[in-house]
Amino acid sequence: xxxxxxxxxxxxxxxxxxxxxxxxxxAGQQTITVLHGIDVDIRAGELTYVVGESGSGKTTLISIMCxxxxxxxxxxxxxxxxxxxxxxxxxxxxxxxxxxFIFQQYNLxxxxxxxNNAAVPLIAQGMDRLExxxxxxxxxxxxxxxxxxxKLPSQLSGGQQQRVAIARALVHxxxxxxxxxxxxxxxxxxxxxxxxxxxxVAVAExxxxxxxxHDNRVFDLADRILVLEDGRITxxxxxxxxxx
Amino acid sequence: xxxxxxxxxxxDAQKFYGLVFGIAFSTLLITQQLTIFVNLIERGASGTxxxxxxxxWVMDPVSRTTDVNFPMPSTALDKVRGVTGVEWAVPxxxxxxxVRTSEGDLEGVSVIGVDDATLIGLPKRMTVGSPDVLSQPDxxxxxxxxxxxxxxxxxxxxxxxxxxxxxxxVIRGVADAIPSFTSQVxxxxxxxxALRYVPGTRNRLSFVLVGAEHGVSPEELTRRIxxxxxxxxxxxxxxxxxxxxxxxxxxxxxxxxxxxxxxxFIVGVAIVGLTFSLFIRDNIKQFGALxxxxxxxxxxxxxxxxxxxxxxLIGYGLGVLGTVFFIWGFSGNPTFxxxxxxxxxxxxSMAAVFVILALTGWLALxxxxxxxxxxxxx
Ligand SMILES: Nc1ncnc2c1ncn2[C@@H]1O[C@H](COP(=O)(O)OP(=O)(O)OP(=O)(O)O)[C@@H](O)[C@H]1O
Ligand SMILES: [Mg+2]
Numbered sequence: 001x002x003x004x005x006x007x008x009x010x011x012x013x014x015x016x017x018x019x020x021x022x023x024x025x026x027a028g029q030q031t032i033t034v035l036h037g038i039d040v041d042i043r044a045g046e047l048t049y050v051v052g053e054s055g056s057g058k059t060t061l062i063s064i065m066c067x068x069x070x071x072x073x074x075x076x077x078x079x080x081x082x083x084x085x086x087x088x089x090x091x092x093x094x095x096x097x098x099x100x101f102i103f104q105q106y107n108l109x110x111x112x113x114x115x116n117n118a119a120v121p122l123i124a125q126g127m128d129r130l131e132x133x134x135x136x137x138x139x140x141x142x143x144x145x146x147x148x149x150x151k152l153p154s155q156l157s158g159g160q161q162q163r164v165a166i167a168r169a170l171v172h173x174x175x176x177x178x179x180x181x182x183x184x185x186x187x188x189x190x191x192x193x194x195x196x197x198x199x200x201v202a203v204a205e206x207x208x209x210x211x212x213x214h215d216n217r218v219f220d221l222a223d224r225i226l227v228l229e230d231g232r233i234t235x236x237x238x239x240x241x242x243x244x
Numbered sequence: 245x246x247x248x249x250x251x252x253x254x255x256d257a258q259k260f261y262g263l264v265f266g267i268a269f270s271t272l273l274i275t276q277q278l279t280i281f282v283n284l285i286e287r288g289a290s291g292t293x294x295x296x297x298x299x300x301w302v303m304d305p306v307s308r309t310t311d312v313n314f315p316m317p318s319t320a321l322d323k324v325r326g327v328t329g330v331e332w333a334v335p336x337x338x339x340x341x342x343v344r345t346s347e348g349d350l351e352g353v354s355v356i357g358v359d360d361a362t363l364i365g366l367p368k369r370m371t372v373g374s375p376d377v378l379s380q381p382d383x384x385x386x387x388x389x390x391x392x393x394x395x396x397x398x399x400x401x402x403x404x405x406x407x408x409x410x411x412x413x414v415i416r417g418v419a420d421a422i423p424s425f426t427s428q429v430x431x432x433x434x435x436x437x438a439l440r441y442v443p444g445t446r447n448r449l450s451f452v453l454v455g456a457e458h459g460v461s462p463e464e465l466t467r468r469i470x471x472x473x474x475x476x477x478x479x480x481x482x483x484x485x486x487x488x489x490x491x492x493x494x495x496x497x498x499x500x501x502x503x504x505x506x507x508x509f510i511v512g513v514a515i516v517g518l519t520f521s522l523f524i525r526d527n528i529k530q531f532g533a534l535x536x537x538x539x540x541x542x543x544x545x546x547x548x549x550x551x552x553x554x555x556x557l558i559g560y561g562l563g564v565l566g567t568v569f570f571i572w573g574f575s576g577n578p579t580f581x582x583x584x585x586x587x588x589x590x591x592x593s594m595a596a597v598f599v600i601l602a603l604t605g606w607l608a609l610x611x612x613x614x615x616x617x618x619x620x621x622x
């Protein structure tokens with residue numbers, strides 16, 4: 001049995017392979033390095049948490065992993081595709097078909113209702129609008145806000161808006177789901193419900209889910225926890241390290 | 245996605261109306277000013293259009309338009325009649341005169357002497373009376389613009405006595421004529437009568453109007469007349485164009501209207517450009533999120549094009565409608581008599597609207613297309 005076969009088998013299981021990922025930002029004259037050569041595999045079939053202090057680079061890392069922020073150096077493979085090797089249009093289409101994300105800013109479209117907002121990825125994929133809307137309403141129902149489907153974002157509370165954003169991230173059943181602080185705006189019960197739903201929808205044989213969180217109420221739900229400190233991974237295990 | 249684009253646009257009512265207004269205003273300004281411009285300079289040809297039966301106008305070689313003419317000796321008429329291909333040729337006199345009304349007002353008029361026998365030279369239609377009235381002594385026919393100018397109170401001009409260059413004249417009819425560029429009062433009378441009204445030297449024949457024989461083209465006939473008589477001959481269309489060209493070359497009108505049309509364009513670019521880029525900027529996060537989710541730049545371009553298209557269509561429609569209402573509303577005013585919107589003008593303003601929207605849309609879009617998707621989530 002050749003070694004390459006074993007390697008191929010492991011990379012197939014890896015939803016994301018990050019190799020030497022570095023990211024610099026220019027702040028005036030200075031260049032600050034936020035990520036220092038991140039090497040990590042995110043496995044399919046697992047719920048992976050990224051935790052760390054504010055400013056440690058969590059948002060930057062997952063943005064690079066989901067194809068919306070270019071690394072300064074290094075490469076990222078998502079389900080075997082070197083995403084930063086794709087052309088702009090190919091990358092956009094790759095995101096549309098494979099990735100869902102929930103960021104702290106929801107950026108919902110103010111003039112269309114919750115269901116249509118949640119249906120955007122399906123509409124962008126070319127699905128008929130009413131059919132897409134129906135699927136979106138079903139997703140909103142799973143998130144317990146089916147009765148808000150016809151409301152405009154401005155008529156919803158912060159937590160409800162977030163659930164619309166979550167529905168939008170999950171509605172097209174992407175293989176990779178990336179979330180930045182999905183439970184920050186929610187009470188404990190809603191937070192657990194969201195996590196359960198993410199696990200249900202986003203964690204499967206060939207799917208993966210990465211969640212950035214500070215929320216120690218939900219740490220027990222993770223399969224794997226990565227701790228980021230100053231742009232380096234300092235802990236990788238199924239539990240939080242001692243002292244956190 | 246187009247549906248979403250349209251909802252994004254109409255969801256912000258204030259900016260939507262701002263955009264529609266900007267386009268409508270630009271369209272109105274451009275269409276209305278171009279329409280007035282074209283109609284106004286076409287007034288330079290009204291003298292020719294009013295005599296629709298003449299195929300060819302013959303004149304002294306230095307004459308330029310119906311109003312800028314140098315009289316010829318009366319022998320010119322016979323010379324023209326001798327040219328083969330001339331079916332008929334009649335004398336035509338055009339000269340300025342002053343008239344005093346019975347109230348004592350003084351008015352500059354133009355006197356047109358038409359052929360005694362055939363009355364060729366009169367406008368085709370009369371609004372009051374018939375051409376035959378010219379056979380009565382001292383008869384003149386006034387044009388309808390002159391009528392509103394000289395009889396503002398609306399009383400009937402028929403039977404009114406005028407003092408025309410110290411001669412007696414009686415108005416016995418009103419002609420339906422296209423006003424001249426200056427909207428001057430015009431009095432039509434028989435050629436022989438006109439010679440009495442207009443004092444002058446031996447030479448008072450302004451034009452010889454010619455009808456071509458069947459089968460002879462006006463162009464061919466002008467060539468023959470010029471060759472054989474040494475006079476200048478122009479077809480009706482050429483002479484109409486001469487009148488228009490004269491106004492273009494000798495007045496500030498093209499420049500003035502050109503400036504207004506340009507202003508309309510600039511105002512459009514300014515209002516629409518500002519509002520459109522504000523609209524896009526307000527929605528840059530949404531566009532960014534769409535991009536991040538997986539909407540390609542090409543589709544985003546199409547979305548913005550749909551937004552621009554909708555605004556353009558509504559605004560343009562309103563602007564053209566506004567022009568139509570304007571022209572229609574003033575159609576009773578003699579200055580605007582016969583004004584129409586040439587079909588080329590709405591096309592020109594449509595092109596202008598297209599350029600305005602394409603330009604501002606492109607400028608506003610550049611930011612959207614450049615943004616790194618991650619930046620909208622920070
Ligand atoms: N676009 C940017 N331009 C300049 N600096 C940036 C940019 N994005 C991130 N940074 C910097 O990179 C560092 C890491 O930012 P990041 O948002 O990844 O932190 P985080 O771990 O997500 O923090 P938090 O928990 O507060 O969300 C911060 O110091 C931040 O100021
Ligand atoms: Mg963050």
